[in-house]
Structure formats: structure tokens, C-alpha cells
Amino acid sequence: MSTTIKMIAHKLSLSVATVSKALADSHEISKETKLLVSNAAQEMGYVRNPYASSLRKGRSKTIAIVIPEIADSFFAEAINGIEEVALLQGYHVLIYLTHESLLREQAILQDFRSGRVDGILMSVSEETNDTEHIKTLMESQVPVVFFDRVCEELNTTCVVTDDFESSFIATNHLISKGCSKIAFMGNSINLAINRNRVNGYIEALKQNGLSDYQNVVICGKDKEISQQIFADLLSGPERPDGMILSVEKLSAMLYQICEDMMIDIPSQLKVLTFTNFNMAQFLSPSLTTVKQPAFQMGKVAATALLRKLSFNNTLAEPETVILPSVITFRKSTS
Amino acid sequence: MSTTIKMIAHKLSLSVATVSKALADSHEISKETKLLVSNAAQEMGYVRNPYASSLRKGRSKTIAIVIPEIADSFFAEAINGIEEVALLQGYHVLIYLTHESLLREQAILQDFRSGRVDGILMSVSEETNDTEHIKTLMESQVPVVFFDRVCEELNTTCVVTDDFESSFIATNHLISKGCSKIAFMGNSINLAINRNRVNGYIEALKQNGLSDYQNVVICGKDKEISQQIFADLLSGPERPDGMILSVEKLSAMLYQICEDMMIDIPSQLKVLTFTNFNMAQFLSPSLTTVKQPAFQMGKVAATALLRKLSFNNTLAEPETVILPSVITFRKSTS
DNA sequence: TTGAAAGCGATACCAA
DNA sequence: TTGGTATCGCTTTCAA
Numbered sequence: 001m002s003t004t005i006k007m008i009a010h011k012l013s014l015s016v017a018t019v020s021k022a023l024a025d026s027h028e029i030s031k032e033t034k035l036l037v038s039n040a041a042q043e044m045g046y047v048r049n050p051y052a053s054s055l056r057k058g059r060s061k062t063i064a065i066v067i068p069e070i071a072d073s074f075f076a077e078a079i080n081g082i083e084e085v086a087l088l089q090g091y092h093v094l095i096y097l098t099h100e101s102l103l104r105e106q107a108i109l110q111d112f113r114s115g116r117v118d119g120i121l122m123s124v125s126e127e128t129n130d131t132e133h134i135k136t137l138m139e140s141q142v143p144v145v146f147f148d149r150v151c152e153e154l155n156t157t158c159v160v161t162d163d164f165e166s167s168f169i170a171t172n173h174l175i176s177k178g179c180s181k182i183a184f185m186g187n188s189i190n191l192a193i194n195r196n197r198v199n200g201y202i203e204a205l206k207q208n209g210l211s212d213y214q215n216v217v218i219c220g221k222d223k224e225i226s227q228q229i230f231a232d233l234l235s236g237p238e239r240p241d242g243m244i245l246s247v248e249k250l251s252a253m254l255y256q257i258c259e260d261m262m263i264d265i266p267s268q269l270k271v272l273t274f275t276n277f278n279m280a281q282f283l284s285p286s287l288t289t290v291k292q293p294a295f296q297m298g299k300v301a302a303t304a305l306l307r308k309l310s311f312n313n314t315l316a317e318p319e320t321v322i323l324p325s326v327i328t329f330r331k332s333t334s
Numbered sequence: 335m336s337t338t339i340k341m342i343a344h345k346l347s348l349s350v351a352t353v354s355k356a357l358a359d360s361h362e363i364s365k366e367t368k369l370l371v372s373n374a375a376q377e378m379g380y381v382r383n384p385y386a387s388s389l390r391k392g393r394s395k396t397i398a399i400v401i402p403e404i405a406d407s408f409f410a411e412a413i414n415g416i417e418e419v420a421l422l423q424g425y426h427v428l429i430y431l432t433h434e435s436l437l438r439e440q441a442i443l444q445d446f447r448s449g450r451v452d453g454i455l456m457s458v459s460e461e462t463n464d465t466e467h468i469k470t471l472m473e474s475q476v477p478v479v480f481f482d483r484v485c486e487e488l489n490t491t492c493v494v495t496d497d498f499e500s501s502f503i504a505t506n507h508l509i510s511k512g513c514s515k516i517a518f519m520g521n522s523i524n525l526a527i528n529r530n531r532v533n534g535y536i537e538a539l540k541q542n543g544l545s546d547y548q549n550v551v552i553c554g555k556d557k558e559i560s561q562q563i564f565a566d567l568l569s570g571p572e573r574p575d576g577m578i579l580s581v582e583k584l585s586a587m588l589y590q591i592c593e594d595m596m597i598d599i600p601s602q603l604k605v606l607t608f609t610n611f612n613m614a615q616f617l618s619p620s621l622t623t624v625k626q627p628a629f630q631m632g633k634v635a636a637t638a639l640l641r642k643l644s645f646n647n648t649l650a651e652p653e654t655v656i657l658p659s660v661i662t663f664r665k666s667t668s
Numbered sequence: 669t670t671g672a673a674a675g676c677g678a679t680a681c682c683a684a
Numbered sequence: 685t686t687g688g689t690a691t692c693g694c695t696t697t698c699a700a
Contacts, residue, residue, distance in 0.1 A: 002447055002474065004693060015671045030669060047448035052693035055676045060385065062428075069447040070412045070417075083431050092450070093428045094396075097417050113336055113380035116426070140336065251346050254695060255616045277613075282589045284618030340678060349687040354679060364685060386677030389692045 003046040012040055023048070041279050050092075054115075062092040063110055063305060064117040066108055066147070068125050070099045072248055074276040074294045075123070078147060081298025082121060085109055091118075100204045102127035109133045119198040119305045123149035126188035126221060130184075143308040145291030147301035148292070156318045158306070159301040161325045163193050165250055166290045167200030169327055170244055170272050173288070175208050183215040185234060186246040197246050197274070215240060219250060226250065230257050234269075241269060242333075248275040251287060270333040274325075285331035293323045337380040346374055357382070384426075397639060398451040400442055402434045402459050402483070404581055408610040408628045409457070412481060415632025417454060423640050425452075433629040435454075443467045445626050446476055453631075453639045457483035460522035460555060477642040481635035482626070486526045487666035490652045491642070493635040495659045497527050500624045501534030503643060503661055504578055507622070509538065511667055513576030513604055515547040517567060520580040523552060531580050531608070549574065560584065564591050575603060576667075583607040584600040585621060604667040608659075611655075619665035627657045 005023070007017045015031070021035035022029045029037075040046075054060040065082060067075050079095070086093050094117060098105040105125050110133065112120065120137070122144055131151050138144055150158040156228065167184075172184050184201045186194045198216050205211045219226040230253060233240065245251055251273045258265055265271050265285050266301065272288040273280070280287040300321055343353045348367070356363045356371035363371075374380075388394040399416060401409050413429070419425050420436045428451060431437040439459050444467065445456065454471070456478055465485050472478055472490060484492040501518075508516050520528045532550050539545045551567065553560040564587060567574065579585055585607045592599055599605050599619050606622040607614070614621040634655055 002449060006693075016671055016694080017672075017696080021670090022692095024695085033669080045447060047445060049693050050450050051385040051394065051450050052676090053695075054385040055383070055389055055678090056693080056695045058676075070404075071407065072414050073405065076405045076410045079429070083404075083429070093429050095413070095417070095427050113379060114383050115336060116384050118551070180674065204366070209548070251579060252613050252616065255613075279586050279589075279611075279613065279617065282586065282618060283613065283616050284620070286618070339679095350678080351680080352686055354677095355686085362685060367685080383677050386692090387679080389694090390679045391676080392692075444698075521669075536676085 001197045002047070002049075004039075005046075008037060008040050008044060008046060011044070012036055019030050019295060045304045046153075047248055058115065059118050060088060060092075060116065062094060062117050063119045063302075063309075064094045064096060064108075064112065066096045066098065066105065066120060066122040067153045068098050068123060070095075070097060072276075073278070074148065074248065074292055077276055077294035078123075078298035078301075080300040081295040081300075083298075085299050085302035085306065090317060091306065092303065098125040101158070103267050106133040109137050112137055113127070113140060117142070118309050119143040119145070121145050121147060121301050121305055123147055125149075126190065129190040143305060143310070145301050145305040147297050149191055149193050157301075157304045158320045159297050159304065159320075159323070160193065160320065161292045161323050163196035163298065163325075164200040164203075166274070166325045166327060167197040167244070169200075170288075170290055171201045171204035172208070173327070173329065174242040174244070174270055174272065174333060175204065175210065177242075177266075177270055179215040180210055181215070181238065181239075181240045182210070182242035182244065183217055183240040184244045184246065185219055185230075186220060186248055187221075189218060194246060197244075201244060213238070213240070219247065223253070227253060227257065231261070234258075234261055234263060243269060243271050245271065245273040245275075248273065248277060251277070251283075252274065265332050266334055272333050280328070281330060283332075285334075288330045288333040291326045291328065293325065295325055336383075337375075337378045338383070339380075342371065342374050342378060342380060345378070346370055374405065392449065393452050394426075394452050395424060396428060397453045397455060397636075397643075398428045398430060398442075398446065400430045400432065400439065400454060400456040402432050402457060404431060406610075407612065408482065408582065408626055410456075411610055411628035412632035412635075415629040415634075416636040419633050419636035419640065425640065432459040434460040436464070436668075440467040443471050446471055449476060451476070452643050453479070454626035455479050455481060455635050455639055457481055458485055458525065459483075460524065463524040477639060479635050479639040479642070482632050483525050486573075491635075491638045492652075492654045493631050493638065493657070494527065494654065495626045495631065495657050497530035497659075498534040498537075500608070500659045500661060501531040501578065502538045504624055505535045505538035505662065506542070507575040507661070508578070508604055508606065508667060509542050509544065511576075511600075511604055513574075514544055515549070515572065515574045516544070516576035516659050517549040517551055517577065518578045518580065519551050519553055519564075519584055521553060521555075525608075531578075535578060539566060544617075546574070547574070553581065557587070561587060564588060565595070567568070568592075568595055568597060571668065573603075577603060577605050579605065579607040579609075580627065582607065582611060585611070585617075589617070592629040600668055601667050606667050615664060618664075619668075622664045622667040623662050625660045625662065627659065630657055 084153040274290045276294045343350045481493040610628045614623045
């Protein structure tokens with residue numbers, strides 16, 4: 001049985017009210033009493049029951065991270081950034097994975113209507129084409145801050161990177177290296193992030209008169225299907241000579257397929273990936289990357305959310321923060 | 335304001351007790367009433383307040399993951415496995431990072447004395463040489479299950495991989511490839527996992543009469559210091575011709591240093607890493623790895639913890655589950 | 669400066 | 685099968 005305020009009160013012959021206030025460092029309580037209480041608390045190993053506190057206060061000092069997956073260096077790093085900020089402000093962090101399923105995402109957000117969390121940091125799933133579940137939650141005063149995979153149509157704070165520009169630069173880079181048939185491998189078209197990257201790609205093609213070969217390929221979450229798509233594309237008549245991978249895990253897949261099909265990177269196919277992966281430089285061939293500022297994005301998103309919470313979700317107007325990605329040219333596109 | 339049991343009761347002219355029982359699918363309640371209640375709940379968008387429930391029941395249906403870091407493919411995958419099991423059984427998952435700090439680990443566990451979580455899944459920090467904080471928690475009936483970085487001296491369930499054997503095989507492999515001066519780069523000697531690996535290494539050296547060059551190097555969490563240690567080791571008179579990296583992130587560091595110092599892998603130095611990393615095969619040179627079954631370890635650990643919880647932490651005797659790692663030989667040790 | 673008491677929402681005991 | 689009510693531990697208002 002853990003120590004309660006009541007026990008402390010009993011021991012010191014004080015009321016629970018006084019003890020509660022003392023522990024909260026209320027100005028109504030005398031210095032001496034505070035000292036007495038905090039000593040007793042220390043000694044008795046008292047830790048405030050968070051559930052009683054949450055129930056009473058209507059706030060849980062807990063936030064949720066809702067993301068598609070975790071075995072991805074971007075999300076792992078972003079969590080790192082979020083955790084750092086949360087810890088500093090005394091918040092606890094619940095983690096939920098949607099595994100790219102809208103149904104799961106809906107179920108998770110549905111649960112949040114219970115008041116389990118004070119706010120949410122979220123990157124939507126590939127399947128999220130309907131945002132009612134998110135809207136509903138926001139309407140019931142649970143602030144949501146998006147990062148990376150945002151919903152642009154929802155009026156709230158978003159933390160993203162410069163997807164259009166990065167993609168534009170990346171495409172131009174491939175073109176400058178002699179590519180004329182560049183394929184863009186993305187995930188769901190539902191995602192604004194993907195649309196922005198696609199648009200950057202298309203714009204670059206257009207400016208270079210290469211729109212004849214405009215090839216946006218959607219690879220879903222299913223690994224086998226993606227592999228088949230790659231294999232078909234690379235063995236087809238109109239084989240690309242350049243590829244932009246919008247999803248980290250496609251890199252390993254493509255490297256494998258190229259090895260199997262004996263396609264040389266970069267001489268036969270130039271490749272570039274949007275990833276946060278820190279070993280790109282040591283791959284064979286070393287991989288040209290657009291590296292997102294994952295840690296920073298996590299920090300900024302968490303900071304924005306906690307600010308909303310401390311301002312009681314008022315006067316914090318929605319904003320879009322754009323943090324720059326860094327493109328590093330390596331052998332895979334040389 | 336979210337819907338409460340009281341509101342449902344009011345709407346249906348029932349008592350809160352009845353509604354509560356109906357929602358819990360109690361046998362005391364008639365089929366008709368249950369249907370009535372569940373319909374109303376659905377319609378009103380009712381979600382049980384978890385904090386009120388936890389307060390009353392003394393259980394939170396929440397577990398914590400306490401790990402050193404998250405930007406590491408092992409831990410990321412392990413979380414994946416944990417989350418899967420937790421979700422299936424209706425548990426929520428709080429995540430805490432110690433960043434290899436004992437102080438932080440103690441503070442986190444201290445908080446758990448509040449009843450915030452029903453159980454804990456944990457991999458200890460490098461600095462954890464004192465386990466009082468863990469013992470205290472276990473004594474207050476909060477079950478702890480260790481995975482990967484376990485505390486062998488604490489009497490509870492541990493999920494590990496075959497560290498001694500893997501390390502033994504790995505060392506023998508290097509020896510069979512002609513190495514005679516093999517260095518073992520580990521993290522804290524506090525960690526049983528590290529000791530087991532070191533012992534496997536030492537045993538292999540001994541059996542091959544190579545104990546003259548027995549070199550266990552401790553790289554802490556500080557990146558600069560580790561780099562210096564590597565640089566010194568590789569520029570010293572007794573430069574090793576083989577290296578076992580016990581920590582994933584040392585791989586990138588070593589590849590970089592070898593590039594800078596123009597040391598060729600594998601001709602001048604053979605390298606092998608304990609990692610869960612899925613692109614090892616595409617590194618240059620491709621990296622020989624001991625791959626831990628991270629996802630599976632997460633699943634097994636979570637399953638064990640939840641079983642303890644459902645059995646009220648009785649009759650679940652402590653056990654040690656050993657899941658095998660897979661060693662894959664590649665160019666870095668050829 | 670301190671204390672009594674109501675109440676957060678759900679659960680569980682006991683009574684009807 | 686249903687309902688009244690005490691209770692979980694803490695916070696907060698109001699009174700002393």
C-alpha cells in the first residue's frame with residue numbers, strides 16, 4: 001500500500017487539505033508547515049497518486065504520440081525530441097502505433113475522448129483520407145499538433161519540413177546527372193507530405209521539359225506488393241534511370257532488388273531517398289539522402305503542444321512551422 | 335464535457351450502479367438493460383474515464399517501457415513487439431528514456447510508486463550498478479520484466495538472447511579468418527549482457543590460445559570520448575586486426591574512423607557488430623552481424639509481464655527466456 | 669494560516 | 685435484476 005496524503009496528515013496531525021496545499025507549494029501555507037510536510041513526505045516515500053489527481057483536476061499531464069510505426073529512424077528520432085521536451089515539463093508520454101491503419105487510428109483517438117491525454121502529437125496513417133475522428137477530438141478541446149504527416153485541412157499547428165523544395169531540388173539533381181526518366185516512389189496520395197513531394201518532383205520535370213516521363217508510383221504498406229511493383233517497373237520497357245524514394249524502408253528493398261536484377265547503381269539507375277538514416281554514407285553505393293530534421297521536429301511539435309496546454313488552448317493560434325531538410329549528394333546519384 | 339455514466343443513467347432512468355455493471359457486462363444485469371445501456375453509450379459517445387476507473391480499481395491497465403534510448407534499431411523493434419501485445423490485451427504503453435543515466439532511471443521508477451503503471455518492461459542503463467530503486471518497486475508489488483539489458487541478481491523474469499554463445503561464435507569466426515588481436519568494444523561492465531558477451535569472447539580466445547591479446551574496451555555514452563578511444567586504439571602500437579562491436583551505433587563511428595585513417599575493412603581490420611540493423615548487408619563493406627530477435631523479445635517480455643498482471647503477480651515464477659540471435663557472415667569479416 | 673467538506677467518475681458492497 | 689451509497693486519493697472552495 002503506497003503512502004497517501006491522508007497518512008501524512010495523520011502523522012503530522014494536520015488536515016489533508018493543508019498537506020495537499022503544502023505539497024503544491026501554495027502561498028497559503030507557512031514555511032514551517034511546508035518543510036514539515038515535505039520532510040514527512042520524503043521520509044514516507046510519498047508519491048502523488050496521478051489518477052486521483054487527474055480525476056480531480058481534469059488534466060492528466062500526459063500526452064500521446066500517435067504514429068504509423070516506430071521502426072523507422074525518422075519516427076524514432078522524433079520521439080526522442082518529444083520525450084526531451086515532455087520530461088522537462090513533467091509530462092508523461094503514451095505511445096500508439098497505427099501500423100498505417102485508419103481503423104486503428106480511429107479507435108485510438110476514440111479512446112482519447114475519455115480525457116486520458118491532455119493533447120496529442122500525431123503523424124497520420126497512409127489510409128487517413130477521412131479526418132472526422134481527428135476533428136471530433138479537436139472539437140472536444142483536446143489539442144492536436146501534427147508533425148511530418150500532417151492534415152493540412154485541419155486548422156491546427158503543423159510541424160513539417162520543406163517537402164516541396166527538397167523534392168524539387170532532388171529531382172533537379174537527378175536531371176543534372178543525366179536522368180530523363182525519373183520515377184517517384186511514394187506512399188499514399190492521401191498524405192499531404194507525399195503530395196508536396198510529388199508536386200516538387202512534377203514542377204522540376206516541367207521546368208526541364210521532362211514531363212513526358214512522369215511516373216508517380218504508390219507503394220503501400222505491404223512489402224510483397226511493393227517488391228512486385230519495383231520488379232515490374234525495373235523489368236518493364238520504360239525502365240526509369242532515376243528514382244526518388246519517399247519512404248525510408250524502400251531503400252533496403254531497392255538495393256536488394258537491384259542486386260538481384262543486376263542493375264548497377266548509379267550507372268544504370270540513380271537513387272535518392274528521403275530518410276533520417278545515419279548510415280547512408282556507408283552504404284554501397286553511398287546513398288544520396290534528403291535528411292529530415294527529425295529530432296528538431298519532435299521538439300518543436302512537443303513545445304507547441306505544451307504551450308497550447310499551458311495556455312489552456314486559447315490564444316495559441318495555429319501555425320505551420322517549416323524546418324529545412326538537408327540534402328546530401330553521394331555516390332548513388334553520381 | 336465528455337459523457338459520464340451518470341448522464342447515461344439519467345437518460346435511461348437507471349442508477350449509475352446498473353449502468354456501470356451493464357457496461358462491464360456483468361451477469362447481474364438483464365440482456366435488455368445491457369442492450370439499452372450499450373446503445374445509449376454508443377449514441378452519446380461514451381468512453382469510460384480511465385482515471386476514475388484506475389483510482390477505484392487500483393489498476394491502471396497501463397505499463398511502462400523504460401529503456402536507455404530509442405534511436406537504436408533494437409529498441410525500436412522491441413517496442414513494436416511490446417505494443418502489439420499490449421494493444422491486444424487492452425493495455426496502454428508509457429515510454430520513458432533514461433539516456434543511460436542512473437539518476438534518471440531512479441527518478442522514473444520513483445514515480446511508479448504512485449501506481450501510475452501496473453507493470454514495467456525495462457532495459458537498464460549503462461550506469462545502473464545499484465538496483466535498490468528496482469528492488470523497492472518490486473517489493474511494492476509492481477512487477478518488472480527485464481529484456482535485453484537485464485539485472486540477473488533480481489529475482490524476476492528476464493528475456494535475453496544468447497549473448498555468451500553468440501559472442502563465442504563471433505570471436506571464433508574472427509579467429510578462423512586469421513585474426514589474432516581481437517578487441518571487444520562494449521559498454522558498461524555493469525551490464526550483465528556485456529559481461530556475458532565479454533565472457534564468450536574471452537572463452538573463445540582462451541580455447542584458441544590467444545589470450546595474450548585480450549582487450550576489452552569500454553565505450554561510454556559520450557560520442558567524442560568513444561571516438562577518441564577508437565582513434566587511440568587504431569593508431570597505437572598494438573593495433574587490433576579484429577573488432578567486435580557490442581553496440582550498434584559504434585558501427586557508423588568505426589566505419590567513419592577507418593575511412594579517415596585509411597584503414598581497410600576487412601583486409602586490415604575485420605569488424606562485426608551486435609545489431610538489429612536491417613541494412614547491414616548493403617554497407618560497404620557489408621557488415622557481419624549478430625542480429626538479436628528484437629521484435630520477438632519485445633513480444634515475449636510483454637506477454638510475460640501481462641501474464642503476471644492477470645495472475646495478480648502470484649504463481650508466476652521468475653524465468654529466464656533465451657531467444658537465439660542469428661549471426662550472418664559478410665564481407666567485413668571475410 | 670489551517671481545516672471541513674464537497675466532488676471528480678467509476679466501482680463494489682449490500683440491500684431491496 | 686436493480687439501486688443506494690461509501691469509497692478510491694486528491695483538489696478546491698469556503699469557513700474558521
